[in-house]
Amino acid sequence: MSGQELHNHIELTFAARAENVALARLLVAALAAAADPTLAELEEVKVAVSEAVSNAIIHGYGGDAARQVQVSAELDGRLLLVSVRDEGVGIRDIELAMSPSYSTEEEHLGLGFAFMTGFMDDVQVMSASQQGTTVRLAKHFAE
Amino acid sequence: MQTTIGIKSYGNKDWVYVRCVGELDMAAADGFRREVMIALQQTQLRRLLIDVSGLSFIDSSGLGVILGRHRQLAALGGQVAITGANEAVYRLLVAGGLHRVMIIDPPRSSREVRR
Numbered sequence: 001m002s003g004q005e006l007h008n009h010i011e012l013t014f015a016a017r018a019e020n021v022a023l024a025r026l027l028v029a030a031l032a033a034a035a036d037p038t039l040a041e042l043e044e045v046k047v048a049v050s051e052a053v054s055n056a057i058i059h060g061y062g063g064d065a066a067r068q069v070q071v072s073a074e075l076d077g078r079l080l081l082v083s084v085r086d087e088g089v090g091i092r093d094i095e096l097a098m099s100p101s102y103s104t105e106e107e108h109l110g111l112g113f114a115f116m117t118g119f120m121d122d123v124q125v126m127s128a129s130q131q132g133t134t135v136r137l138a139k140h141f142a143e
Numbered sequence: 144m145q146t147t148i149g150i151k152s153y154g155n156k157d158w159v160y161v162r163c164v165g166e167l168d169m170a171a172a173d174g175f176r177r178e179v180m181i182a183l184q185q186t187q188l189r190r191l192l193i194d195v196s197g198l199s200f201i202d203s204s205g206l207g208v209i210l211g212r213h214r215q216l217a218a219l220g221g222q223v224a225i226t227g228a229n230e231a232v233y234r235l236l237v238a239g240g241l242h243r244v245m246i247i248d249p250p251r252s253s254r255e256v257r258r
Binding site for chain 1: 168206231
């Protein structure tokens with residue numbers, strides 16, 4: 001396999017339960033680990049995935065554990081692409097939701113999107129009211 | 144995540160001391176909040192020392208529950224302090240701005256670098 005770029009991908013569908021947030025971030029981190037990222041890079045991926053999945057469960061589905069979250073992750077050489085999708089209520093105003101201090105929950109810091117954008121190279125959010133939300137995260141691990 | 148709760152005295156001040164082991168994310172946040180609230184209520188203390196030396200992961204849900212306790216105690220004239228953070232957890236605490244409102248011991252390795 002020497003000289004060949006690594007290609008790998010996973011797809012997960014799981015119940016929108018809080019304990020599955022750890023499962024999602026650990027599986028994506030395990031996939032990414034094949035690219036031999038630094039510990040800090042791996043930590044950044046774990047936090048970003050944790051935030052995106054937490055948002056899907058808390059905001060997308062309002063804690064309804066009967067719903068499902070889909071996560072797909074693709075490793076293409078040193079590029080990691082992650083997609084987190086829910087079919088929940090959607091985000092009315094994406095720009096507002098992504099502003100650093102915004103939160104609809106009293107004790108939630110509103111830092112979720114700030115950590116995603118701060119720790120990943122690219123963050124795309126696609127959402128429509130009552131049609132769910134897809135968050136796409138991209139990170140290129142340093143050579 | 145597992146927590147151990149007790150009381151520790153520094154100088155002549157008593158603190159509720161809580162040690163966290165594991166990962167503090169949205170799955171652990173509610174249990175952490177509940178246990179700390181009970182300890183604060185039972186002891187009537189206004190100071191909370193969180194030992195995160197056994198914590199391997201924290202995200203904004205975890206930061207939120209710590210900040211919530213800060214708001215609660217600061218309103219009563221108390222305070223929250225954090226000790227034992229590893230590099231990764233410390234970085235998140237700072238990224239979340241918690242160092243602006245509470246005392247956070249820097250990670251051991253950073254302290255050694257500064258000597």
